[in-house]
Amino acid sequence: DAGVIQSPRHEVTEMGQEVTLRCKPISGHDYLFWYRQTMMRGLELLIYFNNNVPIDDSGMPEDRFSAKMPNASFSTLKIQPSEPRDSAVYFCASSSRTGGLVGNTIYFGEGSWLTVV
């Protein structure tokens, strides 16, 4: 399997611009997670989906952030408008259904490195 695939790997954008990050989970996985990593706060869960349905979005920092999962093989995280404090690495991850969140290894993509200037 190709693993979790994220795009773009790197993006530099100007403040106020819209940013869209994309994720393709591992085929057959029905949990998908979006995390954000910064030096100050470490890895934080933003939102996660089960069977394409958002389960918990309490980690989404502001209304400027939105996430969708239109089908089992694709998800987006959008920031509109972007701000310099959004600069971080955004990780997408997926895991399989058996046991749900319990006892299953979670697989991470290589991240999208976002810089907002």
Add this chain to the structure above:
Amino acid sequence: KQEVTQIPAALSVPEGENLVLNCSFTDSAIYNLQWFRQDPGKGLTSLLLIQSSQREQTSGRLNASLDKSSGRSTLYIAASQPGDSATYLCAVVGNTPLVFGKGTRLSVIA
């Protein structure tokens, strides 16, 4: 709210040394605990997963232990190698998905 703490934040050791990384969590009501490795500019790779009913897991030179009642886990690395240099993160699953510590950055010096 679950909080995960890792000590030390950074560690530098000579090659061949055995070492221990520590992880503590505030809410003992967990389902499992996982240790991950992160190389610079890369994603996270799962190393070991310990179910809440288990006490330890081993994979090669790595051994992870879990004491749920005290809210602690350790990752033991035997005979460290320069290739072990990376950031090691622990994470717990409870009523919410993985909650991560901030990691221990390990440097193994040849």
